[in-house]
Structures are given as C-alpha cells and as structure tokens.
Amino acid sequence: MSSMQDPGPGGPATASFDFPALRRFPDIEAPNLYAHDATDELILAGAADRLAALAGTHDGGSLAVVGDRYGALALGAAARHGLAGIRVHQDALSGELAAANNAERLGLGGRHVSMPLVPGLFSGATVVLWQLPRSLDELAETAALIRTHAAPGVQVVAGGRVKHMTLAMNEVLGSHFHHVVPGRAWHKSRLLMVDGPREGVPAPDFPRKEFNAHLGLWLCAHGATFGGTKLDLGTRFLLDFLPRMRPAATAVDLGCGNGTIAAALATARPGLQVWATDQSAAAVASAAATAAANGLGAQVTVVRDDALARFPAGSAELVVLNPPFHVGATVHAGIALKLFDAAGRVLAPGGELWTVYNRHLDYRPQLQGRVGATEVMGRNSKFTVARSVAGWGSRG
Numbered sequence: 001m002s003s004m005q006d007p008g009p010g011g012p013a014t015a016s017f018d019f020p021a022l023r024r025f026p027d028i029e030a031p032n033l034y035a036h037d038a039t040d041e042l043i044l045a046g047a048a049d050r051l052a053a054l055a056g057t058h059d060g061g062s063l064a065v066v067g068d069r070y071g072a073l074a075l076g077a078a079a080r081h082g083l084a085g086i087r088v089h090q091d092a093l094s095g096e097l098a099a100a101n102n103a104e105r106l107g108l109g110g111r112h113v114s115m116p117l118v119p120g121l122f123s124g125a126t127v128v129l130w131q132l133p134r135s136l137d138e139l140a141e142t143a144a145l146i147r148t149h150a151a152p153g154v155q156v157v158a159g160g161r162v163k164h165m166t167l168a169m170n171e172v173l174g175s176h177f178h179h180v181v182p183g184r185a186w187h188k189s190r191l192l193m194v195d196g197p198r199e200g201v202p203a204p205d206f207p208r209k210e211f212n213a214h215l216g217l218w219l220c221a222h223g224a225t226f227g228g229t230k231l232d233l234g235t236r237f238l239l240d241f242l243p244r245m246r247p248a249a250t251a252v253d254l255g256c257g258n259g260t261i262a263a264a265l266a267t268a269r270p271g272l273q274v275w276a277t278d279q280s281a282a283a284v285a286s287a288a289a290t291a292a293a294n295g296l297g298a299q300v301t302v303v304r305d306d307a308l309a310r311f312p313a314g315s316a317e318l319v320v321l322n323p324p325f326h327v328g329a330t331v332h333a334g335i336a337l338k339l340f341d342a343a344g345r346v347l348a349p350g351g352e353l354w355t356v357y358n359r360h361l362d363y364r365p366q367l368q369g370r371v372g373a374t375e376v377m378g379r380n381s382k383f384t385v386a387r388s389v390a391g392w393g394s395r396g
C-alpha cells in the first residue's frame with residue numbers, strides 16, 4: 001500500500017508490521033482483492049500513542065477491535081506495540097478464520113481472542129480500533145455497545161474510505177459520544193477520533209423487527225445484516241417458485257441473511273426441517289430471531305458457517321440461495337461461484353439448488369458445471385430464477 005517515497009500515514013515511529021504478508025484465505029483471493037487497506041494503516045498510526053501507552057501499562061486487555069477485515073488492526077497492534085489479550089469482533093467468519101491463520105503464520109498466535117458483538121467485547125476497554133461499517137444500523141448497534149460498556153475515558157479510533165463516509169455517520173456517532181472529530185486523510189481514507197460517551201441515551205433496539213405484509217412474516221435484523229428487515233426483491237421473486245421446489249424432509253437456506261427464506265420455507269411446509277446458514281454473525285443471530293418471532297424456532301436451526309463447510313457431502317435434498325455478488329465493497333463473482341460449489345458438494349444426487357440472480361448475469365453455465373443440469377425457471381425485469389439438479393449434469 002505505501003511506497004518508498006510515501007511518508008506513510010504518520011504517527012510515532014513503531015516496530016514495523018508487514019501488511020502485505022496478510023492473506024485473505026479462506027476468503028476469496030484474487031489480484032484485485034486485498035487483505036488490508038489504507039484505513040488499517042491510518043487507524044494504527046492514529047492510535048499509536050494510545051497503543052504505546054497500553055503497552056507501557058502491560059494492559060493489552062483494554063484494547064478492543066471491531067470490523068477488522070483480515071486481522072490487520074489486531075495483529076498490527078500486537079506486532080507494533082507488543083500487545084496481547086486483544087478482543088476482536090469480525091462479523092464475517094471468513095475474516096475471523098483469516099485473522100487466526102494470519103496470526104499463526106506471522107508468529108502472532110494467541111495475541112487476540114475472537115468474540116461475538118456482545119457487551120463483554122468492550123467492557124472496560126480504553127482504546128477501540130474500528131473499521132467503520134457502511135450501514136448506519138451496524139454503526140448504531142456497535143456505537144451503543146461501546147458507549148455503554150467501554151471505560152468512560154475510552155478513545156475510539158475509527159476510520160473508513162472517504163467515498164463511503166457520510167455526515168449521517170457523524171450524526172449517529174454524535175448521538176452516542178460528545179466528540180466526533182475528523183482526523184487526517186491519507187490515500188482516500190479518513191480517521192474519526194471519537195470519545196466522551198454520552199449518558200442517559202436510550203439504547204437502540206436490536207434486533208430490529210418489522211412485519212412484512214407480503215409474506216405475512218416478521219423479519220428481524222441486527223445492524224450488520226444484509227438488507228436489514230426488508231424483503232430482498234430477488235428473494236421475493238425466488239419465493240414465488242417455492243411450490244415448485246422438490247418435496248424434501250430437510251432444506252438449507254444458504255446465505256440466510258435475516259432468515260426470510262428459511263421462515264418462508266418452514267411456514268409453507270410445516271413438516272420441513274430447515275438449516276439457515278450464513279458466515280455473518282449478525283445474519284445467523286437475525287435468522288434465529290426471525291424464526292423465533294414467527295414461532296418457527298423448532299423447525300429452523302441456524303449455523304454460522306463458511307460456504308457449508310460443516311455440512312457433509314451429499315447430505316442435502318434442497319438448497320435455496322440468493323447469492324451475494326459483492327465481496328465487501330468490490331463486485332466479484334467469486335463468492336457466488338464458491339456458494340454454487342458448496343451447494344454442488346452437499347446436495348445428494350437428485351437434490352435441487354434454487355438460485356436467484358440479476359438478469360444481466362448468466363450463471364447457467366456455471367451452475368450446470370458446478371451443480372448439475374440447470375434450467376431457467378423464470379425471469380422478470382430484474383432477476384432470473386434457476387433450478388439445478390445435482391448429479392444429472394456435467395458436473396466439473
């Protein structure tokens with residue numbers, strides 16, 4: 001990221017950390033996808049004084065990190081300042097696994113502990129490093145936890161890409177903290193220095209809960225969940241085909257988000273057992289909340305998992321999928337293909353994968369090769385719905 005001529009993001013001189021040595025694995029790796037960005041470097045530079053002071057008190061346990069992509073923040077703090085006991089929350093399981101892999105590879109094993117987004121992540125923290133999310137709900141949910149549970153003197157060193165930062169974000173942060181001060185910008189990233197937790201502010205209510213009249217279902221969502229409590233338009237179209245999906249004793253809602261598909265399947269077929277799975281911690285918590293809100297808790301089991309890794313090969317009869325086509329902020333088909341491969345692996349011969357995707361994408365050949373015989377079942381102005389039958393095609 002920084003070059004020989006580049007003075008770097010600034011801050012006091014510290015031990016070096018080899019950012020390019022970080023890997024994204026097991027997340028998608030490709031030449032245009034990186035395991036760290038300028039924001040990571042800027043946050044670590046902006047927090048350097050505070051982190052050096054923590055090292056002096058041998059109190060690395062006071063550092064919390066949130067939104068770390070692949071471990072650059074936690075491992076950078078560990079390497080540069082000799083810190084340990086760093087509490088880290090990453091919504092994506094692949095990021096959590098990548099940080100653990102990176103820690104081992106870089107000789108920094110045991111310096112951080114991965115945690116869910118719960119009060120204990122921040123309790124007593126005096127420094128918080130934060131890669132800011134783009135979703136205002138995710139921002140609000142996390143800000144409220146920091147404000148309520150971190151030490152009163154906490155310094156939050158937050159940062160993001162300038163193009164993704166809005167004044168609305170400052171307003172959300174300002175409703176939880178007295179001071180939200182823009183810091184320096186470097187390589188299209190900017191810092192926000194945040195401190196002074198406000199007292200007596202009502203905590204925002206998460207998971208949010210909204211009744212969807214089209215489905216006749218409650219949809220619940222924690223802040224970091226794709227689409228929040230809304231019914232995704234592609235999913236809405238996909239669910240029109242639910243009566244044509246094969247009879248099955250069990251089904252998988254792959255990439256479940258707020259659990260819309262799992263709840264719709266369970267409601268339509270009262271004997272069906274549904275696995276709702278996603279790599280996002282917020283998504284699985286939301287899907288569980290959606291199932292409970294609709295009285296479907298006994299029919300829906302949620303699992304946080306990366307692309308069905310914990311599901312045995314040949315174990316599923318029906319998989320239903322609305323795949324993402326973004327990897328973070330980058331448009332990249334790799335994640336959809338990874339999920340097609342996952343479905344192809346776990347489906348038993350004759351099992352069906354039902355997928356919805358944007359009309360301008362032609363995934364039929366990929367589905368045919370990775371899952372089995374694939375037929376386009378419907379199209380509207382925006383989306384295509386396809387059915388792939390495992391074991392009957394030219395599986396590659």
Ligand SMILES: C[S@@+](CC[C@H](N)C(=O)[O-])C[C@H]1O[C@@H](n2cnc3c(N)ncnc32)[C@H](O)[C@@H]1O
Binds near residue numbers: 259322324
């Ligand atoms: C387009 S959203 C669909 C969400 C939900 N099914 C719906 O219909 O609203 C895609 C989902 O795939 C999840 N996802 C992305 N990569 C994944 C992976 N490697 N394993 C499991 N889920 C993943 C995302 O977290 C996201 O919730």
